[in-house]
Amino acid sequence: MDYALLQHYWWFLISLLGGLLVFLLFVQGGQTLLYQIGKTSIEQTILINTLGRKWEFTYTTLVTFGGALFAAFPLFYSTSFGGAYWLWMLILFCFILQAVSYEFRLKKGNLLGKRTYEFFLLINGFGGLILLGVASGMFFSGGDFIVNKSNLTNPLQPVISSWGNPWHGLEAILNIQNWLLGLSVFFLARLLAAQYFINSINEETILSRSRKQVVYNAIPFIVLFLSFLGWTLFQPGPAFDPVSGLVVETPFKYWSNLLEMPLVLVFFLTGILLLVSGTAWTILKPAFKKGIWLSGSGTIAAITCLFLIAGWNNTAFYPSTADLQSSLTIANASSSQFTLTVMSVVSLIIPLVAAYIFQAWKAINKTPVTAAEMNEKGHKY
């Protein structure tokens, strides 16, 4: 396969993984709703068990997202993770806390007590969502880094990527554009979580509170996401010349990307439409419980397209605010043609993976969770 095509294919897979990850963040969103939807201990246990059957998917998708970035675009892995050290470390801390909290929460001898593990889930929910959104915002707002591969020939200073300030990524938290995306992700995850609860739980009090949460979270999400979108689409963006590799700041770059890639535009709008439809039907029709499927697929489509406009159409997907020519593009940051080809062959197995995930998901979710089930013997969180 042609090298450029492979680079585009792998940016598509990264984008798709990004879309799937944002959808699966409903687990984190649900964790932030723990005390708002669950007012009693049994209700909280129902919520945690409903989310607990899916937390591994989110975790695995995050790890695979990282692994795929490493394999396909190692210069991004090197530059962003090594540079924005503190931002990524904070995200990682949020996720370590989550992994044990489900399993340990109700177990005797757990050292820290049930409330602490629930607090960990809140940290993972609030912190993980907002910080992941902030980190994703850097695909559009950029990072303060310089890449100089010639450093490798200097034995005293061989590091090729360096960050321009001592905050190492914490400065991204002060960027309003990043916050707009961070909060959008936060409210979107809560919106999806409420719809997931409606789909998966059969307890009237939880259902009615979840429906209210759909409304409460849909409004700020729409406002914040439109603000982020407006800001991003109409800001100048980094375009690169595929022959010379030169990066140039171009007005309305992301807006142009949407217009110049009509299929991406169609998928993006379809995604938004599905998300709005799923949410609107859930609000307007109390008997409608399948909103998560519409909203979830809409989220995957819309977020995938958002990543695509960041990296396709000769756009630098990780702009450098310190040195524009250091900006990362799918051409200068990617692995070799051979490696991308090998991994593309492996990627052919993805439909099979998706098929068994679907089967297993269906098998576990075929009966809604109830309070009675929480009192039965068996594995519980």
Added chain:
Amino acid sequence: MDASDLSLVDLSRAQFALTAMYHWLFVPLTLGLGVIISIMETLYYKTGDTEWKRITQFWMKLFGINFAIGVATGIILEFEFGTNWSNYSWFVGDIFGAPLAIEGILAFFMESTFIAVMFFGWNKVSKSFHLASTWLTVIGATLSALWILAANAWMQYPDGMTFNPDTMRNEMTDFWSVLLSPVAINKFTHTVFSGWIVGAAFCLGVSAWFLLKKKEKNLSYKSIRIAALFGFLGAFLTALTGDGSAQQVAQRQPMKLAAMEGLYEGKTEAGMVAFGVLNPAKQTYNDTISPFLVKIEIPGLLSLLSFRETGAFVPGITNLMDGGFIKKINGAQDTALSSDEKMIRGKLAIQALSDYKQARKDSHDSLANVHKATLNTYYQHFGYGFVPSKDTLVPPVPLVFYAFHIMITLGIFFLGLFLLTGFLTWKDRLHKQRWLLWIAILGIPLAWICSESGWIVAEVGRQPWVIQDIMPTYAAVSDLKPGSVLITFVLFAILFTVLLIAEVGIMLRQIRKGPEEVH
């Protein structure tokens, strides 16, 4: 970062070692206990005996407690390649990243999908679907080990790649050489089988505790029969693959082998240390102080294991530093270079790369080709060009030596323990041997000590190389302030320790409580 500023490198190494060692507390139990519960559930499936279901569910509960914390520490390891070893991530990301991505796609999703069915699906899916899910969970975990261990093996034995001076990185040229190199196969099998020992020792030790407390005899005997057989198989295969690993280390990483045996002066008919106490007064490889206070050797064994002939010459640390001896790799003979010569060649390679880039910039193609040829000639010693002092080429001998001998001793101990407990269970006499039951309980921590020691040998023994001969740790580290890494190191240390205490607390409670009714 200044190359002489070792504190950043040391802290980054400490953080990675901390994460890896904590991670490895949980992974081998997942690998070993996972197979044991799969066997137990298969017996339930075959016989329909609900006692097997009860036994499976008891061990599965312990498996679940352990699994979660293994996941938590695992995510950090993957991202630390980027956060703390960013130069490494670029320099070999083209090769190293692929196994990690494939691990996610092929193994992690399998594991995470079917573990939910395994825990929550007892009354939701058919017996056969559930059994398949249990096996697929452990197969997923083992496949995950395959990919990450292939990546680790590649760092010890970089093969199937070439350096591209235009992109300034190494690029993969042969995927199968990376995945199926002899080092990768040995590393994968040796590590997974050692995980079987840990799982079996855990199952045996907990069952022994039940027998000491005179409860759950049926569960204990049934569990021990499986654990002893499976553990013995694991220990035997670990020894077998360990032998293969040692042979490869002798050929590819002779400095590691010399450190493992505390061998400073090479010799023919080299013996293997059966018992030894190192002399703490020995500070450098070239001082005249004797390296051992006490040593009992098995004559000729090191030569035999390393090169398959008792008369073979095994180089010591001094020989490897000074060079000049004849080395044999795959039948070919060559005179070993001194470390000084390797450092000169490494610097020539780096200079050639610099000159190549300049010639390319000046569009001077013929000159660029000359520099490229020089680079190719010396590239196998590229990493030596970053070495600030040749003393850093010697790994910490005491740590590697003791870790290696602890590993070997405990490996032999486990072979005997599984054999004896298996035999006495078969004779229905194990519950009467209280001393042996106590030893079996002691076997639980010893199994972890054995397993962690193996990793210390593998990783500390190859210092200072992050990629053997190509990149030392001090050229691989991210451009960070040591203080930043110190803070995250301390935070990780506190967090992991608290979570470990919590896990052990939960485990002990669950074991004391014993199995519940079948659900």
